[in-house]
Amino acid sequence: MMRTATLKSISKATGFSVTTVSRALGGFDDVNDDTRRIILEEAQRQSYEPNLQARLLQGMRSQTIGLIIPAYGPRFSDPFFSQFVAGVGNQAAIAGFDLLLSTHAPTPDELDTYRRMVAGRRVDGLILSRTRLHDARIEYLAQTTMPFVVFGRTQTPADYVYIDVDGYQGQAELTEHFISLGHQRIAYITPPQYLTFSYFRMQGFQDAMARHGLSIPTDYVVEGDLTESSGYAAASTLLQLENPPTVIMTGNDLMALGVISYALNRGLRVGDELAVGGFDDIPPAEHVHPGLTTMHQPIYQIGQHLTQALLDLIEKKPSDQRGILMPPKLIVRGSSGEVRPNKRG
Amino acid sequence: MMRTATLKSISKATGFSVTTVSRALGGFDDVNDDTRRIILEEAQRQSYEPNLQARLLQGMRSQTIGLIIPAYGPRFSDPFFSQFVAGVGNQAAIAGFDLLLSTHAPTPDELDTYRRMVAGRRVDGLILSRTRLHDARIEYLAQTTMPFVVFGRTQTPADYVYIDVDGYQGQAELTEHFISLGHQRIAYITPPQYLTFSYFRMQGFQDAMARHGLSIPTDYVVEGDLTESSGYAAASTLLQLENPPTVIMTGNDLMALGVISYALNRGLRVGDELAVGGFDDIPPAEHVHPGLTTMHQPIYQIGQHLTQALLDLIEKKPSDQRGILMPPKLIVRGSSGEVRPNKRG
DNA sequence: CACAGTATCCGAAACGTTTCGGAATTGTCT
DNA sequence: AGACAATTCCGAAACGTTTCGGATACTGTG
Numbered sequence: 001m002m003r004t005a006t007l008k009s010i011s012k013a014t015g016f017s018v019t020t021v022s023r024a025l026g027g028f029d030d031v032n033d034d035t036r037r038i039i040l041e042e043a044q045r046q047s048y049e050p051n052l053q054a055r056l057l058q059g060m061r062s063q064t065i066g067l068i069i070p071a072y073g074p075r076f077s078d079p080f081f082s083q084f085v086a087g088v089g090n091q092a093a094i095a096g097f098d099l100l101l102s103t104h105a106p107t108p109d110e111l112d113t114y115r116r117m118v119a120g121r122r123v124d125g126l127i128l129s130r131t132r133l134h135d136a137r138i139e140y141l142a143q144t145t146m147p148f149v150v151f152g153r154t155q156t157p158a159d160y161v162y163i164d165v166d167g168y169q170g171q172a173e174l175t176e177h178f179i180s181l182g183h184q185r186i187a188y189i190t191p192p193q194y195l196t197f198s199y200f201r202m203q204g205f206q207d208a209m210a211r212h213g214l215s216i217p218t219d220y221v222v223e224g225d226l227t228e229s230s231g232y233a234a235a236s237t238l239l240q241l242e243n244p245p246t247v248i249m250t251g252n253d254l255m256a257l258g259v260i261s262y263a264l265n266r267g268l269r270v271g272d273e274l275a276v277g278g279f280d281d282i283p284p285a286e287h288v289h290p291g292l293t294t295m296h297q298p299i300y301q302i303g304q305h306l307t308q309a310l311l312d313l314i315e316k317k318p319s320d321q322r323g324i325l326m327p328p329k330l331i332v333r334g335s336s337g338e339v340r341p342n343k344r345g
Numbered sequence: 346m347m348r349t350a351t352l353k354s355i356s357k358a359t360g361f362s363v364t365t366v367s368r369a370l371g372g373f374d375d376v377n378d379d380t381r382r383i384i385l386e387e388a389q390r391q392s393y394e395p396n397l398q399a400r401l402l403q404g405m406r407s408q409t410i411g412l413i414i415p416a417y418g419p420r421f422s423d424p425f426f427s428q429f430v431a432g433v434g435n436q437a438a439i440a441g442f443d444l445l446l447s448t449h450a451p452t453p454d455e456l457d458t459y460r461r462m463v464a465g466r467r468v469d470g471l472i473l474s475r476t477r478l479h480d481a482r483i484e485y486l487a488q489t490t491m492p493f494v495v496f497g498r499t500q501t502p503a504d505y506v507y508i509d510v511d512g513y514q515g516q517a518e519l520t521e522h523f524i525s526l527g528h529q530r531i532a533y534i535t536p537p538q539y540l541t542f543s544y545f546r547m548q549g550f551q552d553a554m555a556r557h558g559l560s561i562p563t564d565y566v567v568e569g570d571l572t573e574s575s576g577y578a579a580a581s582t583l584l585q586l587e588n589p590p591t592v593i594m595t596g597n598d599l600m601a602l603g604v605i606s607y608a609l610n611r612g613l614r615v616g617d618e619l620a621v622g623g624f625d626d627i628p629p630a631e632h633v634h635p636g637l638t639t640m641h642q643p644i645y646q647i648g649q650h651l652t653q654a655l656l657d658l659i660e661k662k663p664s665d666q667r668g669i670l671m672p673p674k675l676i677v678r679g680s681s682g683e684v685r686p687n688k689r690g
Numbered sequence: 691c692a693c694a695g696t697a698t699c700c701g702a703a704a705c706g707t708t709t710c711g712g713a714a715t716t717g718t719c720t
Numbered sequence: 721a722g723a724c725a726a727t728t729c730c731g732a733a734a735c736g737t738t739t740c741g742g743a744t745a746c747t748g749t750g
Contacts, residue, residue: 006706006707018731020728030727049457053398054708057706076434085430086421089446090420101445116397119349120397121396121397287632300422353736361700364700375698396735399705402704402736403704404705404738
């Protein structure tokens, strides 16, 4: 059981003051070369490592960025977040930063988790994801000196760096893809309405339908919570309607997988009897049968970019970049089915 | 820009000493109920959050566990680690612990990263993975008071908690699976030999072959580095031999995916002209075409269990459990092919 | 009324680091 | 010789918290 080395222990061993030891190790130029050599040797001998807590107490950097995953229940297994974490973590690692991961449900006391990170000075910066139309986290952080970047937009007026994918345009494009295949009865499983991306995508869906003179029955829109099982449940509701849809689009791929799984259980031929469209393009979307037609979001790259932007912010590198809006890309797979004869909807 | 609240600021506002404020908030019973109420209200008003660094400096818990991923280059994207991180992260989240992620290549100065975590008191415990036969990290941590648990065994004699999957038995079982299908020319792409699991699996492979009177040509064993591209490269070497193997087994699924990808590029029918076997059973193994025969390891669950064991260790809950050895499970998929007529090998 | 016992509070030290301001020594220039 | 600058070092304060060892005042008891 070794005594942990401190500045004091080195000071005692070498006869120099704690201040001098600190400055020698810190690379300051007001210490004699011989002195520095002696101190460095002793530090080496004791295998000294500075105490990070004490350093931070002085207001120094923690070389750590924080990522709080907002979800009901632990959600590290969600491929969406896996990819996002991978992008963030890898980029942080390159810069020598560690990654502090935490989860919290989007409940009122969620802010406490953020406060803990900020006031506790545990991290040098934060990455937010899954923004809400009205986002208290952003309001809070904007009042703070803590640097942060955001995946997604919000209607909260505040000045911050974000990257988002154009959900309006994306959902409209996907909708028109199905319309062009001859579909008219298109249903949509939407994520909770308070989420920003949910709002934009709904708009895109509605406008695209309207542009083509198609109506959306009210019971064709069902809310899910982004999990596979909620997609399964919603599909069950939709497909037992008197006049069921021929297409089900969902707010994310995970729910689409649930839809496919329900359809297969019901013995429906996906692509043929029921077309399905997702959003995200997570890896399983490619491998499921039939393949899932979806809008591709470069989640991993967004994680990387956001992290780099955050690191720049932490380093106070000047940049006038505030928001980036990326277009998603339509990926057509088997779940789209073939062009169908234009029979009455 | 708000002033951050501290014990001192609350002390100043209420007129009570810092000590009393600390004890009131800490829930000690030597403070008057009225006093406590006043202090709590003021703390609320200032939205006080304790400074974690200062607390840690007193030797308290950081409510954080550390996970250092040993890999060349950032490797968060590796499905193996994704799953492991998910298991660890979710279990930690349930207990209210955060997760500190870091990566480091298994180079000599890798230990510095561990020292930083330990001496800097950044975490309350550490999770190690991908053990080596002779593992300096374990030697180091054993000298320390830092609690730690390990995914994998080692030959280093030390007393520690670990979970491992029986690679000897697993590789032997997989080998015999292919032998039972009529194969005799079986090649193996091994991970770097200094890794413990690599060692055990090689033994399992060799013993199984010996039991059935089959020999392993020296050029049938190639070393890979666990990445998909190294599997691709190794497959290229193996399949260009004068007398190529009819089966390629690999040290992990990622390399097996590389093998399949090479085989498909060469126009070989996987399963038919070349059988492939992996190890791990990561999600893509199920979705690739043809499906990958592999030994299933419950990586996610291992992450959960290890984390719980670590948390118990941190809480100093008594336990006599030291090591668990789990059997992997054979998963047969399309890459095995059919039983083949017993033509000369 | 003296005493112990209890309830309530607080000063000061400690954790390990950084940094401000200055002190001591030596050398350099008129 | 005196003034001045450069070099090298250090004491003390600060960061925000916890905790030890009392201090004070109030209660009830005999």
